[in-house]
Amino acid sequence: MGNNQINSKLLILYFLCTLSCFSQEKNVDKKIGKVSKLFSSDTVIHIKMNYVNKAVKKSTNDSTYLDLDLGYQIGNNEWKNLPVSIRSRGNNRLKTCYFVPIKLKIKKEDNKGTLFKGNKELKLVLPCLTENARNDYLLKEFLAYKLYELVSPYHFKTRLLNITLSEARGKKIKVHKIKGFFIEDIKKVANRHGGKVLKRNVHPMQQDALCSVQNAFFQFMIGNTDFSTAYQHNEKLLFVNNTTMPVPYDFDMSGLCNTSYSVVSQVGGDVLPITEVTQRMYRGFKRDNKVFIEVRDQFLENKSKMLEMIASYKDHFETPKAYIQCTSYINEFFDVIADDSKFNNEILNRARTK
Incomplete structure (x- = not known):
């Protein structure tokens, strides 16, 4: 093989490597500053879930999840179901509260093409107790997150929710009408910056x-x-x-x-x-x-x-x-x-x- 052929092949190899590196850098750059669709709007989302708080407290942990369908409203009367896995989280609230703080996991193949696209993990903040002031307490905590958005670019994105939680109690179903909000995963915050x-x-x-x-x-x-x-x-x-x-x-x-x-x-x-x-x-x-x-x-x-x-x-x-x-x-x-x-x-x- 002549020197010209060797040099030509080396140039082609160098070009392909450079193109590959450029492509990788371009993909990384796309993440910076990007906010997922779920957190790009302040419109309140209506969601429905069915689970028993005691079961989530007793049966889930860092590695054990409960599978269920999360219903969410996308129009005036149109609802969609999203398969999710949930577990309990937190320390103080887990011990003190009636409503269990939730960690959600969503499979990539399930969130594709949905409002939740790009979010594999989410925190769901719920009220603590069943008291009358529960939703106003929750709303004020949500507003604290929104206030910090005006303070620093390094913040969690959130989305306010109106939740219908149906909880089986023996042969009866207790329906809770509560507020809540999603918090994006910290890795999303890091990628954005x-x-x-x-x-x-x-x-x-x-x-x-x-x-x-x-x-x-x-x-x-x-x-x-x-x-x-x-x-x-x-x-x-x-x-x-x-x-x-x-x-x-x-x-x-x-x-x-x-x-x-x-x-x-x-x-x-x-x-x-x-x-x-x-x-x-x-x-x-x-x-x-x-x-x-x-x-x-x-x-x-x-x-x-x-x-x-x-x-x-x-x-x-x-x-x-x-x-x-x-x-x-x-x-x-x-x-x-x-x-x-x-x-x-x-x-x-x-x-x-x-």
Whole structure:
């Protein structure tokens, strides 16, 4: 074989390898910034499920799932069924609540061509107890997720649901009309930003300064102390552009929700100097004051958007009192950060050093 033939074959091989690599890069790039169809709309989805809460609690775990059909409405009167597998999840809610927190798995061949395309795993948040205020508590937690969307690009997408849950009780069927919401899988959040999910713990001071302070301000805004970015308690960590970003979740113990079962959290054995969840306490770490001022300005500039977002869900509240409490609680936060003295005393001077 002559040198010209060898060189020609090497060039062809190089071209094919380059084309393959380019194709792979192109596929990866398509994931960045992409939101699945399920989370690209704020329209409330109506769904139906049939299962027994006690059975899910007793018979499922991290590796054992229960198969069932999830019915969802796609038009005024048209319903479709989607085969799913569910299991119980969570710790505190699993012990405390009547309605079991759910993890859904959907086979790729089943979600293809449906509203759920691209979502293999989902979290389903349900009310805790069967009390009258259950749906308003749930709605306020959902709104916390929506508020964080206005704070940081590193957030979970959610979708509000109206759920009909039919539960067999002996020969009778108990029908629960409840609200709920889906939360996208953390891997979807990572893919959207071209990053990856971190399993190991990272000290808060080694996390992105801006994102960390945004997260801390948000937690202070909703009156939540039930989190730890250091130990990934109700926080996930993403590694994006060589930087660690916190992504918060699970806000039912916050002052914004102020549920009947809320308790002041003692994360990491810390005894906090508050007695009610509605009392705010800043739990973020000290940073350069320029970052605090930047985040303060960001929140103040977004005040109208945040209140408008809450107002857009006013008709979903079952009691006017719950809506008023929700807006009043957020307005109290803005009263703090708009006042220099309160801002210094309640945030800057409370920032942690350890």
